[in-house]
Amino acid sequence: MDNSSTDLNRAIEGLIRGREFTRRLKEIIKKPLVVGGEVANIMAEELVAKIMESFSETLSVINNSDVIVATPVEVKSPEDYSSGSCKSSDRRGCYKRRKTSESNIKESSDLVDDGHAWRKYGQKQILNSTYPRHYFRCTHKYDQKCQASKQVQKVQDNPQRFRTTYYGHHTCKAFPRVSQIILDSPMDGNSNYISFDQNHAFPSIKQETKEEVVFGFYPKIEDQIQSSSSDYFLPNDNDHDHLTPATFEASGSRMTSPDVMSSGVYSSCTTTSNDNLEIDIDFEEGLWNFDQV
DNA sequence: GCCATTTGACCACG
DNA sequence: CGTGGTCAAATGGC
Numbered sequence: 001m002d003n004s005s006t007d008l009n010r011a012i013e014g015l016i017r018g019r020e021f022t023r024r025l026k027e028i029i030k031k032p033l034v035v036g037g038e039v040a041n042i043m044a045e046e047l048v049a050k051i052m053e054s055f056s057e058t059l060s061v062i063n064n065s066d067v068i069v070a071t072p073v074e075v076k077s078p079e080d081y082s083s084g085s086c087k088s089s090d091r092r093g094c095y096k097r098r099k100t101s102e103s104n105i106k107e108s109s110d111l112v113d114d115g116h117a118w119r120k121y122g123q124k125q126i127l128n129s130t131y132p133r134h135y136f137r138c139t140h141k142y143d144q145k146c147q148a149s150k151q152v153q154k155v156q157d158n159p160q161r162f163r164t165t166y167y168g169h170h171t172c173k174a175f176p177r178v179s180q181i182i183l184d185s186p187m188d189g190n191s192n193y194i195s196f197d198q199n200h201a202f203p204s205i206k207q208e209t210k211e212e213v214v215f216g217f218y219p220k221i222e223d224q225i226q227s228s229s230s231d232y233f234l235p236n237d238n239d240h241d242h243l244t245p246a247t248f249e250a251s252g253s254r255m256t257s258p259d260v261m262s263s264g265v266y267s268s269c270t271t272t273s274n275d276n277l278e279i280d281i282d283f284e285e286g287l288w289n290f291d292q293v
Numbered sequence: 294g295c296c297a298t299t300t301g302a303c304c305a306c307g
Numbered sequence: 308c309g310t311g312g313t314c315a316a317a318t319g320g321c
Binding site for chain 1: 310313315
Binding site: 120 | 297298299
């Protein structure tokens with residue numbers, strides 16, 4: 001963890017510098033006449049620029065270290081939200097609200113695949129926020145009764161960043177890759193997956209992997225939404241209100257941009273220390289879609 | 294044809 | 308009643 005400690009130091013230094021510059025700026029603002037109008041203005045501008053620079057640098061340092069915020073948030077939990085009974089059988093509606101007791105917020109400049117297969121089940125425009133919120137549940141919600149879910153939303157002040165709020169934790173087993181499952185023989189030491197595999201017939205493993213792929217490129221797609229069409233807020237003149245450019249579709253195979261690979265793959269390994277996010281996949285296999293900025 | 298995503302509707306909660 | 312979370316029919320890709 002030398003890397004991360006170095007980054008931490010750099011981040012701290014940047015913040016300290018920013019604080020110092022801010023302090024000086026405050027001095028100037030406090031007694032502008034002493035220094036002299038024009039000169040004070042220039043100095044103030046310089047300081048502001050330095051402050052910005054310090055903070056930007058700090059942010060970039062933090063960005064590279066992948067995990068920004070890991071704020072445990074308590075959400076009151078009525079244990080089971082059983083919401084009465086399903087009255088109308090034909091209609092929708094017999095559903096429960098979130099019943100997990102805590103959430104875990106993670107913010108990053110990129111959507112790092114957490115090693116689990118997610119399935120999107122909703123998207124909602126949130127009041128007073130520019131960007132829609134996306135709702136995901138674990139792919140194995142039903143076949144493995146996995147209650148994990150998450151919400152992803154762009155950070156209001158910083159659209160390059162995504163805030164992911166995790167609810168619940170995965171009780172499912174994450175299967176990183178088809179090849180691994182198939183190729184792993186029960187004999188070799190790494191038989192975790194195999195033993196589990198005997199209990200459940202997994203409907204389709206390829207889905208999982210596909211989802212991972214899709215999710216890996218999710219930020220780019222999201223960017224497309226926002227920058228190119230931004231269908232939700234600026235109705236396109238040529239079309240109706242929803243042009244929805246294949247929002248998260250991108251269908252894995254469409255890995256258009258070459259910059260996807262390499263770069264900072266290793267850094268995603270350094271996340272750890274976040275016990276809520278247990279990524280029990282083999283990184284060698286999983287890394288390639290961890291695309292960093 | 295299967296399956297994931299989209300998207301409007303439904304519903305709980307404050 | 309407004310807002311946000313979830314559902315499920317419709318849609319589209321493979």
